[in-house]
Amino acid sequence: MFSGITYQVKWAWEQAKEYKSELILFFILEIIAIACSLYFVIWSKHAIDYAISGDKNSVDKALVLTVLFIVAGLVFKAWGAWINERTRAKMLISLQNKLIKIQMLSRWKVIKNWHTGDMQIRINNDANEIVQMIGNSFITFFITVIKLVASFALLWSMDPMLALLILAISPLFIFTKIYFKKLRAINRSLKAAESNLGKVVQENLRFRMALRALGLQNFRWRKVEDSQSDIYNLKMKLLNFSTVSQSSLKFLINVGFLLTFIWGVYKLRSDEITFGTMTAFLQLVGRIQGPLLLLMSFVPVFIKFRTAVERIEEVFKTEVEDEYVPEFINDPNELVIKNLSFKYEDNLVINDFNLRVKVGEPTAIIGSSGKGKTTLIRLLLSLIEPNRGEIYVKAEGKTVPITHNHRVNIAYVPQGDKLFSGSIKENIMTDTENVSPEKIYEVLYLSCSEFVYELPEGLNTIVGESGYGLSEGQAQRIALARALMKENSIWLFDEVTSALDQKTAETLIERLMSAAKNKIVIFVTHDLRLADKCSQSVYMQ
Template identity: 50%
Template sequence: MISSSLKQHLYWAWSISKGYRSKLFFYFILELICIVLSLVFVYLSKKAVDTATSPGELPLKWLLIGIIGAIALNVGIKGYSGRLMERIKLMLTLELQRTMLDAQMLSIWKLIKNWHTGDIQIRIQTDCEEVANTIANTFLSFILTAIQLLASVGFLWYMDPMLALMILAISPLFVFSKLYFRKMRKLSKEVKEEESNFSKVLQENLRFRLLIRAMGAFPKRRAKLTESQEQLFRLKIRQLNFSTYTQGAMKVAMNAGYLVAFIWGIYRLQSGQISFGTMTAFLQLVARIQSPILALISYIPGFVRFRVSADRLLELQAGEIEPQVTPQRLHETQELRINDLSFRYEDKWVLQDLNLSLKAGEPTAIIGPSGKGKTTLIRLLLALLKAEKGQISLVDKDGERPLAANHRVNFAYIPQGNSLFSGTIRENMLLHVKESGPLDIQQALHIACAEFVFDLPEGIDTQIGESGIGLSEGQAQRIAIARGLMHNGDIWLFDEVTSALDRTTADTLIQRLLEYGKHKLCLFVTHDLHLADRCQQRIYLD
């Protein structure tokens, strides 16, 4: 995992806060007002006690009214600022999660293959929340707490410098040591990494739960999950123990400081060096000094978690991202040309010097054993991969142009296997088109031999589960084909379109596709020789 400097983390956090800075500044001002009101309350309390024991210039009634007013105003502002902070934090979390998700959705293939879905999920869910909480809350709270501490110490110094010095001298500031930071960061990093590992196992177990049971692999997969849980538990216990020990040491030091300062205050009160009001104010200010110190110390784990989460998100965001461009629909695409196309994964060539011409009305079949580049070719045609050398170009009535990502809108792609999303069949069918498109749902389902949809209890509004649960593999495949046809691109890319179908249904499907797509550029990647025989051009990859 990358490890950035504190300066880089702060610069990144500042860039994320853009758009929220005015709201955060307003929150900061409200909290400053609350700090002032709390000190006003202490001052008026001192005056009230002194007036009650020895009448002064101001009537006790007005002092009590001032105390009540300071408390009421403080409570009201605190309630509003707390709600404002939670709203900012929620909005910032959602925006950061969208940014990270977009970065992954648009990452180039070389980056996508390096990330596990479970790891990405835990980073987007927990790390984004950790970073947003630190930016919107912890940073400002740390500054406000420091201001409150300095103001309280200043007020106490004004009343009795010796008491202020004693409180500060005994407070456990030693925990701000570099050793503490280093230990906390190491523990936080280990916990975060194991959380990602646990999420990987959990995601795979849930995704393949039926397959795991069918293979009799449940005991092993459950054991793997339990092992990850136990490791995560051990790491969190280590983190908890370290936090408990350090917090305990801080509380011991705090209580010792309070007792010494309290005894000193009693002594000075008895000797007549301070008034009852000063002693009352002192007792309140001690809490207002020691509580901020504890709060400042409690922020340290949050800052450490922020830095670990920032590293994980910066790593997630790093790398090449496909730029967003305006889709360019071609006019009556006539030909797709592949010239000397070559591609490799690391050191293994899967395509070398491939030449191919797809023409409208002349369906082509790509045939060959697994691992010879058939699926890679489709990814190249969809501009999801970049070729090592060679060129792919499109020809329409306006001429020839190199293939680019903005031409993807011209392709109707039907992938191999189940590619349906949870929701209704209608939602799947209208994934990237409007209902009033060139091809209506009923016609697309007919061409794809998916008329069975109309016999389902809710028809096209029937709910289907994750990855098409509730449908057979063949049914899900035919709905996916119909969905691709709804796109109505000039170029059809079919990846093993008949793999889950019986021979009769497959033959009917091929007939309907070729008939409806007689003016399309059709490419079938297939092992089905019956389908290959129906194509005018057959390319063998070996």
């Protein structure tokens, strides 16, 4: 799918270009902290040697410098960590916002390729792993290599043979191709299993009431258990693999420390080194083995990063709609659909459809299921593009072809629950500000939503996900009130009376017809009472 590690690293750094100065500063502070730690080793060695030789003045100086370097190292380390945490927080928000916007703007034909549960895993987990790698792990890797090389060089300057022995027993197997391939295969499978669980959980929570009503709760619960079992088995596989490799590493680390200790004792006994040098040996071996352990931990993080990049790149390649730029149409007098045709793949849904809707002449679109009514709505909203034909509005002697930028002119009420969690007032107002109580009452009246004022909390009544807490008919009318809040010149209502009782439906139709005299109005409906009130009815066959 990708050209390899080089491409993925370049892609990652491209995401970090806005934060390069902060990342470079973090790198510099970490280098300074390394230098301070090495000078601490050097001066602590001198302090011990001076103390043994009885050079009191030099001991005091060496101790002061020892303390100075360790404190300075801690300060630079803490400063760098603070900068890095802040930078990664900003990077994560930026990457997550890009992914969310891509999904919000993705074209209708590709939306079906993405499941909400899977996308939540990608936006949260995968994005976080990428940011962790870009903002911290990459830099930490290079810093660790520098620390390793610097410590090795200092040890070499003291005893080349010991340095070579430590290098010879280093666990370099962690960088072999076999190790990488095995770890990557397990991580890919684990990511896929986590995404599958996300899908199952999202659906189970979204339809939890329906599942109980349909008697499907046990069936869907087994899917949760099966998904969790798959994840557990893969995690155990990863744990077993990691335990074997880490145990081998720690064994070699302990062998290295023991070798250094024995080597130092024999050298100390033969007066080839001082006691200060012996302590420096032990400190430097720790500073060589510590980076090796960090490099070992970098490998699985890097494998996760590569898998996460693949998954995020798939999202980035999603076909999206151009950014929305509102274009208002002043005083439209007619909407025209001319020779319109559309097909999904090889299935022709709309064929040579024509329609004219004038201001003040409400139109009902009627047809049985699967005859293209929903497709027509998507075409009118420019969510999809026709294979042939055109849709335009006549206004002030001009013809304006409808695009997604013209949605600002359309008051659309979708079928089904389309409310957001929050208060009823928040659902009605959306991005509208400074609305008078009179305007709110007007749209509630037009939509037959006066019941809101009878609720204990009124407009501040909290609505749950997908309108939970309201009846289907109440949620439908609140969605209508939201659409009527803006002074749109075109009304497009999908099954606006489907969840209402006869009396409420008749009242709603009467109020809407009275308010629609200067609007272009289209009702997509099965309600023949509503169709009879319209100036024309069009049957889609």
